[in-house]
Structure formats: C-alpha cells, structure tokens
Amino acid sequence: MSQPSMSEALRGVVRRDLLLAMRHRSDVAMSVFFVVIVASLFPLGVGPEPAVLRMIASGVLWVTALLACLLSLGRLFTADYLDGVLEQTLLIPQPLAVLVVGKVFSHWVISGLPVVLLSPLLGLQFGLSGDSLVVLTLSLLLGTPTLSMIGAIGAALTLGLRGSGLLVALLVLPLFIPVLIFGAGAVTNSLAGVGSEANLSLLGACFLLSLAFAPWATAVALRIALE
C-alpha cells in the first residue's frame, strides 16, 4: 500500500480546489468586483476631497479586503460538506491540519490574491502614491492569508448551520481586529513618513501565529461539525 506523502496530499487538495475554481471563474471575479464596488462607494459617500480620501484610504481598503474575505468564507467548506468530499477528506491518512492548510491556501489564491493584486489600482483611486502604494500591497499580501486562516476556523465552526453566513461574520470579525490594526497602521505610518516596518513585521508575526494554531483549530472544528 503506497501512502501519499504529506506534500503530495497537500498538493492534491490544492490542485482539486484550483481546478474547481477554474470551472467557476466567475467566483474569482466576484470577490474582485465586490472590492472594487465597495471601495468606489466610499468616495461617493464621503466626498471627493483628496486629503480626506488619502486619510481614510488605508482603513477603507483594509475593511473592504476584510469583508471580501468574509463573504468568500462560505465557499471554503460548504460545497465539500454537502457533496461528501469533506467526509472523504477527513479519512485521508494524513494529519487533517495539513490538508486544511491546502484548502485555505487555495481559498486565498482564489479570493485573497486577486484583491492584493488589485490593491495598487484602488490605492491610486484614493490618491495614495509611491511608497504607500507599495506598503498597502505588501500589508495586504502579508495580512490576507492570516484572514483566510482565522476565517477558516469560523467557517468550520458554523458549517451547515442555518444563518451561518451572518454567524460566521459575528464570530470572525472580532478576531480580525489585530490584522486590521497592523495592516491599516502600516499604510497610515508610511503616509505620515514614519517607518512601517514594525507594523509589517507584526503582520508577519500574526501570519506565523495563525499558521501554527488556526489549521489545528480548524481541523478540530471540522471533526466536530461532521459528527
């Protein structure tokens, strides 16, 4: 009996999810459009003052990214749960936490990465320039995987519950706060001319911490949800 190695299993999970995403390209487009539309609404509501826009840019873009992540969390496990693939995933002879990392990674590629790639454009809309654009993109690159990791815990806990979309927001948003603070803070600092390295390294620390704990917690939550 040949067992797949851990990395093979990881790659298998990622490949299937990305293959599925390729069949549903509109899903990817949706989170991108969501971010664009929400980010475009703020200037309409607040007014076109460039100074004001530049001041709120980091907060608005970060909160938008947060909401985009939140909205796509429903897709993370629900389909697998309904068609029985999740059940089979639990029976794969590999640590479930590792497979969860694979699922979260592909989820991030589908819903987080497009937002990161788009962020410089949105930053321009808000009058950010030069360094702060780079910092915005970097902070999102470091922060959005953490959001997906933490979000996975909430998605697993609320799997298959009625009203799970709203519930997952209530559970997960408080947990997103540190990432929001460090991420938006990095951009604010770079606008103020203060170094943003501290904030970025804290974002990195958050990522490592979530990588260490979140997959494990998600695995436990998935087992509970499937009982």
Next chain:
Amino acid sequence: MSVNVPSDVEITPGDSRFLYYSTLRQFIYFRSGRISPNMFQTVALSGSRGERQLFSDVSVTVKPGTLLAVVGENGSGKTSFLRMLCGLLSPDRGTILWEGKDIRQLKELYSAQLTYVGHLNGIKDELTPVENLTVSACLAGDECAGGAVPKALEAVGLARPVHRLPTRVLSQGQKRRVALARLWLSTRPLWLLDEPFASLDVTATNYLTQRLHAHLSHGGMVVVATHQDIAIPPDFVQQLRLTR
C-alpha cells in the same frame, strides 16, 4: 501453493469450521504477501444522535475474508454505525479495535486501512469522472496513475465517452458508479460501504457483488449497511441487526 477450500460446503460463522477455513484463507493470502491478517472488532459500542439512543452494546468481530451486513429499519442507526467505524463519529460508549488497538489511538494509521463509500458520493459535480476518481484515489493513496482510473471506471460499467463529461450531467446511478469505482483502485483491507447498491441497476449490482466477492476471497473485510440481500455465498457473510 494452493489449498482447496470446498465451495459446496455450507459454512456459517457459527460453525466451528468457519474459523478454520477463514484462517486458512487468511494464511494463504498472508503468505502470498497480498494482505496481512487483520482483525476488526467493536466492543460494547453504543451510539446516539442528539437525544436519541440508536443502538447499544454492539460487539461484533469482522475477520479477514468476511462481510458484515448491517441491517435494520430506517433510522436504526446504520449510517451512524458505519461512520463510527470510520472514526468520523465517536461512540457514546465502547471501543473500536483494529488489530487489537483502539482506532482513536491509531488515527491516520487506521484511516490508511480503510476505504469508505458513504451515503454521499463524495464526488465533485464540476469535475469529470476521471478527474474525480484520480484526485480522490491519489489523495487516499490508492493507485491513480495513468490507465488505472479509466480501467476502474470501465469495470463499474461506465463507458469511455462518459469519462470526459462533467459528473453534473450524469444520472444518479452513474454518479454512484463513479463513487464506487474507487473500490476497483483500493488496496485497503477494510471497506465500509453505506447502501452501496442504492440507485444501482442490475448490471452494476452484479459488478459490485463480484468485486466484493473478489475482495473477500483475497482476505479483505467488508462492512455493508444495506436493505437488500447480497448475492455472496453465506459462508462469507455475517449479519448484524441493529435494534434499540
């Protein structure tokens, strides 16, 4: 080396000769290096869903080369029992032993011994049968290279043209066949099947029965939750009726 097990002799699990023949069969396949002798048992297993007690004190032993048919009326807990055997559901009381060791301790080592085809097919509607089967077999550690997957699909009666269609457009029975095709790739000793014959036609039922028979005669073990009789010689079969 060959030992003839007389096929015309009626042997039931209660018969003293049953142990002899199944041990013999097991020994042959152990020697031929195909499957090691394993033993699967539950001890005083009790399960419930929510507030409702489903079954209690179920102690049963599945020896290599035997099929355990789990029967019982709707809602008697067949699916829960099978999910418990997989380790997906924890029992209220009792233990499940694989080669004498608690499966909760074995964890992934135990998952590597079983193939489970559940009530849900576990296949993706958007993927083709070949893609579905390749991914799930690779992940489970079964054979998934090149020709093995189409061969398995053909063995379960799915013709080549169907292999490249999205599973979404297939009928219920065809989807079930895709899920069951995993059994043609599986080299695991323990198969746990939840209503495998549901929505299968006569041809597919025959294919599956033959496959189960082959697995049993190689010393494998099968646990089936089912409503219907399985056309497998009774000396391979023991029955477990779940009641409150």
Next chain:
Amino acid sequence: MSNTGINWFKYSSPQAFHLLAGRMIPWFSVVSIGLILIGLYIGFFVAPTDATQGDAYRIIFVHVPAAWMSMFLYVIMAIWAGIGLGLNARPSFMMAQAIAPTGAMFTFLALFTGSMWGKPTWGAWWVWDARLTSELILLFQYIGIILLRSSIDDLRRADRASAVLALVGVVNVPIIYFSVKWWNTLHQGASVSITAAPTMAGTMVTAMLVMMFGFWMYSIAVTLARVRCVIADRERLPSWGKQASMADVAEAR
C-alpha cells in the same frame, strides 16, 4: 472555583453535581450579598472623595471589579471548555455554558459603568481607550460564543464548537489587547490613560477587592444555579427538588 476540596470525580455525573450545586448555592449567595454590601459601604461612605474627580469616581468600585471579573470569567470558561474537550466531560461543557452569560453581563457592566465614568471625567460617553476597546471586543466574543451555541441544535456539537471558539478567543484576547494598545499609541490625542490616576488610598483598594470577591461569589452562585437548569433541561430530570436524595441518584443511574 476549582479548588474547593471536593472530590470532583464523585460529582462528575450530572445528577450528583445537580444536587451538590443545589446545596452550595445558598452559601455563595449569602457570602456574595454580604461582601457586595460591605464593598459598597466602604466605597461610598468610607473611601475619601477624590481631589480632582470629586465623587463621580466612585463608580470605579463597580467598574474595575466588573472588568476584572469579565476577564477572569472568560479564562475560567475557557479552562472548563478545554477540560471538556480534553476529557470529553459533559459537566465541564455545562459549566462553560453556564459561565458565558455571567461573563457577558460583567463585561457589559464594565462598559456601561466605564461610559458613565467617562462622561464627567473625559467629557465623552465613549473614548477609544485601549482597555475600553478591548473590553468591547471581549463582549463581542462572549456574544459570539453564546450565539454559536444557540444556533446549533445538536447538544454535543454545540458544546464542543463553542468550546473551540472559547479557546481560540483566549489566545486572541491578549493579542487584541496588545494591538489595540499599539493602535492607541499610534493615534495620540484620543487616548486617555486610566492608569494615570493618582495613588489610590488604601481604603479604595480594599473596597475594590471586597467588591471583586463579592462579584466572584455572585458569579459562582449564579453559575451553579444556571448549571442546575442546564442539567435539569438536558437530563430531563423529573422535578429534582428537595426530596431528591443521593439514594435516588444511585437508583437513577
């Protein structure tokens, strides 16, 4: 709460625990009422008037102990949740379930009194002070746990899922506190430091401690009362009133 010198294994069955809890509630209630009355007396009549804030500061004799209890109860809840997950012990989950509303209540009390204190002191009902903000997030977490539990019908899953959330939260609370503090120093101006209060008189500290112990005893009493309800509800106990004795319990088992 965990070290009462009682053999917990003997009481690990819900029925027996139900009885034990019933016996302990009156004691904790009496002690808690006594302590809270003494604490309020010291706080409102013995403690001196503050030089800068006048008498308005006296709300801290409720505010500070409530804030302490809110955090303490969260940790205790998480510990019960952890024990429940680790040992698969139903009574632990019941304890965690029973603590959550009391914890949320104290968090709300701390926020409410904090805001009452803030108006005369800072001139605003709400300031984005690091501690107040963290307390608000703590309230969100309590509410999240209670909501998650109530939206799961299967008791076993409800127990275990909310336990996981409680444990995730206990890792997060310090990170959130730290990050909010960081954020607060980043945005100077709005920040008002509570720690800058002048050295407190000994009577003030005494009053706060007495109040805290009073709240603590109150939490135990209320939690035990709630656990009794939870047990009665889950085990469908037929009127486990005064007439039920240990002999009945033995029979029932």
